[in-house]
Amino acid sequence: MIKKIAIGADHAGVEYKLLLVQYLESKGYEIVNVGTDSTDAVDYPIYAKKVCEEVASGRVDTGILICGTGIGMSMMANKQKGIRAAVCGDTKSAEFTRLHNDANVLCMGARIISFDLCERITEIFLDTNFMGGKHKIRIDMFE
Numbered sequence: 722m723i724k725k726i727a728i729g730a731d732h733a734g735v736e737y738k739l740l741l742v743q744y745l746e747s748k749g750y751e752i753v754n755v756g757t758d759s760t761d762a763v764d765y766p767i768y769a770k771k772v773c774e775e776v777a778s779g780r781v782d783t784g785i786l787i788c789g790t791g792i793g794m795s796m797m798a799n800k801q802k803g804i805r806a807a808v809c810g811d812t813k814s815a816e817f818t819r820l821h822n823d824a825n826v827l828c829m830g831a832r833i834i835s836f837d838l839c840e841r842i843t844e845i846f847l848d849t850n851f852m853g854g855k856h857k858i859r860i861d862m863f864e
């Protein structure tokens with residue numbers, strides 16, 4: 722069960738990130754917020770790396786990254802060892818990337834989806850468990 726979440730954003734995602742932190746804390750999750758916390762322009766790979774370090778070390782159960790599109794964050798995240806990051810812009814992708822890919826980092830684009838959808842995608846991502854079995858054999862091929 723997911724209890725502890727690392728979350729990061731760049732300037733394009735900071736507004737959603739701060740709202741999501743409030744929402745997740747109200748649901749009882751423990752949050753490690755790696756920044757950024759202002760709208761001053763920053764480089765998203767820095768925050769992607771920080772969140773991935775938390776996830777890969779096992780200090781948190783999962784990670785969330787928000788930038789303008791979610792794409793840059795996911796590209797950087799997927800270069801980090803042990804990370805399976807998925808950009809989700811719909812709830813079905815969020816469900817299936819947990820069921821089949823055991824994704825451990827959720828990436829979203831604040832310039833792409835509404836905050837309501839971002840919240841819903843996050844809920845489903847956090848509440849869905851990996852199926853294992855043949856899907857475990859497949860994700861083991863990533864390493």
Ligand code: RB5
Pocket residue numbers: 731733734765788789790791792793794
């Ligand atoms: C920042 O302008 C933007 O490039 C970034 O937030 C993200 O969308 C990159 O993939």
